[in-house]
Amino acid sequence: MEFFKLVCILFGAVILVIAVVDALFTLNKPRLHFKRHYQERYALGEATEVQATLMNRGKSKKTVRMYDGVPDYCEHEELPFKKTLKAGEFAKVGAVLTFTRRGDHEISPAYCEYHSSLGLWWRKVRIGKGLAVKVFPNYVPALNYGLLATSDRLAQMGIVKKRLKGLSKEFHQLRDYHDGDPLNQIDWKATSRVERLISREFQVERDQNILLVADCSIRTKALDHHLPILDHILNSMILISYMALKQGDKVSLMNFGIPPSEHRYLAPVKGNSGIPKILNHLYNYQSTKSYGEYSALAKRILSQSRKRSFVIILTNLRSEDQYGCVEALRLLSQKHTVLLASVQETSVSEALKKPIYTTSDANLFLGAEAYEQDAEKLVADLSAAGVSVLRSPVEGFGVALANRYLDLRDRISA
Numbered sequence: 001m002e003f004f005k006l007v008c009i010l011f012g013a014v015i016l017v018i019a020v021v022d023a024l025f026t027l028n029k030p031r032l033h034f035k036r037h038y039q040e041r042y043a044l045g046e047a048t049e050v051q052a053t054l055m056n057r058g059k060s061k062k063t064v065r066m067y068d069g070v071p072d073y074c075e076h077e078e079l080p081f082k083k084t085l086k087a088g089e090f091a092k093v094g095a096v097l098t099f100t101r102r103g104d105h106e107i108s109p110a111y112c113e114y115h116s117s118l119g120l121w122w123r124k125v126r127i128g129k130g131l132a133v134k135v136f137p138n139y140v141p142a143l144n145y146g147l148l149a150t151s152d153r154l155a156q157m158g159i160v161k162k163r164l165k166g167l168s169k170e171f172h173q174l175r176d177y178h179d180g181d182p183l184n185q186i187d188w189k190a191t192s193r194v195e196r197l198i199s200r201e202f203q204v205e206r207d208q209n210i211l212l213v214a215d216c217s218i219r220t221k222a223l224d225h226h227l228p229i230l231d232h233i234l235n236s237m238i239l240i241s242y243m244a245l246k247q248g249d250k251v252s253l254m255n256f257g258i259p260p261s262e263h264r265y266l267a268p269v270k271g272n273s274g275i276p277k278i279l280n281h282l283y284n285y286q287s288t289k290s291y292g293e294y295s296a297l298a299k300r301i302l303s304q305s306r307k308r309s310f311v312i313i314l315t316n317l318r319s320e321d322q323y324g325c326v327e328a329l330r331l332l333s334q335k336h337t338v339l340l341a342s343v344q345e346t347s348v349s350e351a352l353k354k355p356i357y358t359t360s361d362a363n364l365f366l367g368a369e370a371y372e373q374d375a376e377k378l379v380a381d382l383s384a385a386g387v388s389v390l391r392s393p394v395e396g397f398g399v400a401l402a403n404r405y406l407d408l409r410d411r412i413s414a
Contacts, residue, residue: 031057032064034093034110034128043138044231047077047098052110052128054081055090062114066093069108069130073100099135102231103284107131136283137231139238174198208249208409209268209307211336212237213297214285215315217257221287222316224346224394230287232343233314236398237282238275240312240405245274247409253281256300257292257315265304294321294328301332310337310409312401317342317391319374326378330385339408340382341390341401348372349393 033055042048056062067080077096085091099105109126174190177197190198214220214237220230241251250268266281301311311332317340332338351368354361379389388408392400 032062032112032114032125032127033057034066034112036068036107036128036131038107038131038133040131040133042097042099042133042135043140044099044102044135045138045227047096050095050097052093052095053090054083054085054093056085056087059087061086061089065113066127067111068093068095069110069126070097071101071105071107074098074105075100099133102135102137102234103286105133105135107133134283136279137234137238139235139279174200207270208244209305209309210240210244210249210251211254211301211305211309211311212240212251213254213256213301213311213313214282215257215292215313216255216262216285216287217292218287218289219257219291219316219318221289222345222347224343228287229316229343229345229394230285232394232397234282234285236314236341236401238278239398239402241278242275243402243405245269245271249409251278252305252309253278254301254304255285256297256313258288258290262288263300291320294325298328298332302335305336308336310339312339312341312405314341314401315343316345317375317378319371319378321378326381326385326387329382329387333385333387337388337408339388339390339404341392341397341404342375343397344375344391344393346394 034052036050036052038050038052039048052068054064054066056064061084063082063084065080065082068076070076075098081091081093081095083091108130110128111124112127113124174187175198177186177199181199185199187198187200214230214233216230220228220233222229224232237253241253244251248270250270251274252268253264253266255262255264264281264285266277269277297313305311313329329338329340348368348371351364352372354365356362356365375391379391382389388404390400390404
């Protein structure tokens with residue numbers, strides 16, 4: 001019996017020594033090389049395939065499990081990666097990433113676990129380097145809208161092209177008369193010479209100033225259709241920017257509803273180089289818990305924009321905006337053409353349509369109805385003060401704003 005105990009003790013001691021030695025060997029720095037081949041820019045909500053390389057530079061094989069250091073809000077597929085690598089062998093690590101938040105983000109060094117030489121232990125290490133990435137609004141649909149718009153196919157996207165009310169007096173060219181041309185544009189001398197109706201064509205006024213203002217306050221922080229309201233606003237701003245630049249206008253950007261230290265302004269840009277500058281300026285706009293005052297915004301715009309401009313303020317009207325909003329925008333509209341564009345929250349619309357069965361349903365309905373009544377009164381007050389207002393559901397906000405933009409653009413004086 002004593003002999004059996006001694007054998008067990010010796011056997012246990014040997015196993016313990018082997019395990020300790022195996023563990024000590026894992027303390028050596030692993031010769032694993034990890035390199036990402038990721039891009040540095042991503043579109044919000046777009047699944048993107050990425051590639052990396054993992055190489056075993058050691059003299060023995062390694063069984064590894066690896067998970068890249070992507071943020072929690074980045075959805076991923078095909079991770080973690082697991083493989084046994086022989087000495088000198090490398091493997092390609094593929095994944096599909098989908099970022100669900102805009103702005104500047106950091107992908108930290110990868111998390112890696114590898115087996116000890118005898119396979120008794122797993123050791124966790126960090127390999128590779130961190131990577132800074134930028135997540136932009138998903139602007140491809142907006143640019144597709146713009147391409148349709150500049151190809152005179154606005155009806156395909158729900159945008160109705162308005163007949164311009166004000167044409168500049170600068171003569172552009174003579175052309176054949178088209179049905180619908182005003183009679184006062186017919187050139188009778190040219191008509192008598194060629195014996196067919198000839199119209200004078202005038203150059204549409206260009207080089208206008210378009211100032212787009214994004215509300216980054218708590219008003220635009222709520223989620224709607226799985227995105228913050230601010231993201232819907234930014235997509236609409238990209239659409240309007242693209243259309244304006246294609247028409248030869250200048251576009252500038254501004255945010256409000258945030259502390260003064262976070263105020264941002266993009267000076268007017270023009271031409272094909274304008275869109276990259278706009279995207280680089282807009283991509284990391286974020287909503288805050290601040291609540292901006294329209295009076296402060298009006299003062300800021302008046303001091304910033306000396307030339308008469310078309311000012312489009314994109315926001316989410318709330319009942320508390322009735323205090324100071326009307327007077328501030330009335331003063332601003334005395335110098336600039338002002339359009340206040342507000343989304344209508346889907347949750348409010350759904351609450352008004354929901355059947356009422358319980359006291360809770362009734363309270364929800366009454367709250368939503370009071371919210372809408374306050375918003376409608378504010379819209380009426382702004383309209384009476386001479387401020388143009390657009391209020392549209394989130395899903396059609398961009399197209400509705402584009403329609404109103406086309407309708408109002410020609411009213412601006414140079």
